[in-house]
């Protein structure tokens with residue numbers, strides 16, 4: 152047959168294949184874990200088509216040209232079909248929101264490439280209101296009822312695809328299976344129970360004393376709060392999770408694991424809304440740039456948990472005790488590979504949740520106390536006469552806890568994320584039904600600053616938490632630790648390690664911004680990278696015996 156003869160119908164076939172691939176395949180189910188298969192499948196299809204064309208076209212250039220036309224027809228049809236369907240026929244097409252957001256989630260990823268999703272979400276809320284379509288199959292709810300609808304007791308939601316980020320590892324915190332979550336949560340709850348906490352408290356106090364001493368060694372030199380609070384929160388994580396003393400605060404040394412964690416989260420942050428891109432990178436480019444840091448972070452956590460498993464405990468209670476108990480209890484029901492991957496995923500979750508969250512709030516707290524020294528004075532008046540070993544006494548101090556709550560409100564460590572998928576009955580909000588199987592999200596950073604929920608929403612007013620409750624218009628709009636059956640199990644430990652650090656440091660020091668420090672830096676350079684990463688804060692801590 153002469154070249155080209157009988158091939159005039161091929162572009163039409165390619166267009167039909169594109170439409171069929173969309174409606175018959177990609178419109179259904181989840182594809183985020185199959186990136187490499189999709190690429191391989193298309194390459195195979197391209198190869199087979201090229202082989203077919205060589206039977207008609209002798210010249211390779213002609214074959215290449217024809218293949219390019221067919222690929223353009225196929226992909227053009229596939230993406231046109233997706234666009235038309237998403238804009239006009241999708242179940243969410245009647246909801247308003249940015250049009251390009253409805254077409255592709257890449258639009259969102261593009262806008263948050265600078266890791267400032269929290270500000271982008273705020274803009275969307277201001278422009279589009281409280282219930283907004285922010286993706287092809289995604290709704291964002293800027294509404295105080297949303298927290299309870301997403302996570303409250305009795306909800307039907309499941310976690311969204313983002314939680315597959317540590318695959319093939321798993322953990323109770325990341326599993327998307329409701330039963331597995333319920334079962335696994337029990338072991339976390341034991342590791343963070345009041346009984347375990349009584350064991351951790353004196354050890355945390357010891358680390359805060361180290362922190363105070365470490366700050367003292369800086370003298371009049373500015374303290375980089377990010378650095379010092381990273382040491383402190385990493386030491387706490389080591390002590391509570393592995394019963395291990397990393398000794399960073401005393402030795403003033405940054406553990407490489409901190410750098411790997413920060414760089415890994417910087418990668419995961421902007422890709423949070425298109426997790427398939429990150430997963431593709433993890434699988435195809437494991438040794439490149441920040442993907443390498445991601446794998447290093449995973450291996451650090453995994454290796455530490457394995458060495459804790461081998462060496463046994465130090466006679467101390469630690470969270471690993473309970474994770475290892477779960478590992479051993481499941482020996483008869485699960486394969487070794489499954490159990491190993493679960494233990495590894497649990498270690499990753501615990502390291503990130505246990506170290507990075509408290510660090511962010513502590514940095515923000517010192518910014519607020521330096522900016523508004525009257526609040527530092529009020530807290531000092533409270534803590535000067537309190538026994539810091541008494542956790543209940545610290546929990547009862549109104550201004551100290553007001554400062555912590557107000558910092559958690561204005562700088563929530565988990566600023567966005569916590570995405571869910573609506574259950575079989577959908578989700579009813581303000582008499583509006585969001586259909587089943589839709590991704591729903593509620594960015595806490597925006598909720599915590601909505602004018603309809605808070606009086607003077609952007610102002611730091613710790614009194615709103617005790618003597619001026621009229622400044623809180625709707626308490627449901629405060630959820631730094633999430634809610635319901637998925638609320639943060641580390642809440643008590645986190646609050647205690649914040650209270651005791653602020654109490655002891657304010658007993659020992661007065662704090663002020665470092666000379667020449669630009670106060671806007673923390674806000675200007677703040678990033679939303681799974682957890683909040685405040686911009687640099689530099690302060691000077693003056694011993695109080697010298698300033699009194």
Ligand code: HEM
Pocket residue numbers: 323324336339501504505506508509512563564565568569570630631632633636637638639640641642644645646
């Ligand atoms: C100020 C510090 C902290 C804040 C603001 C915070 C906030 C949160 C939030 C918002 C969630 C829900 C996340 C989601 O649904 O994806 C969460 C879950 C969780 N957090 Fe925290 N967290 C903090 C510290 C900690 C610490 C120190 C630990 C202990 C290691 C911890 C352990 C957990 C666990 C186990 C969960 C999962 C609960 C579940 O899924 O059932 N958190 N946290």
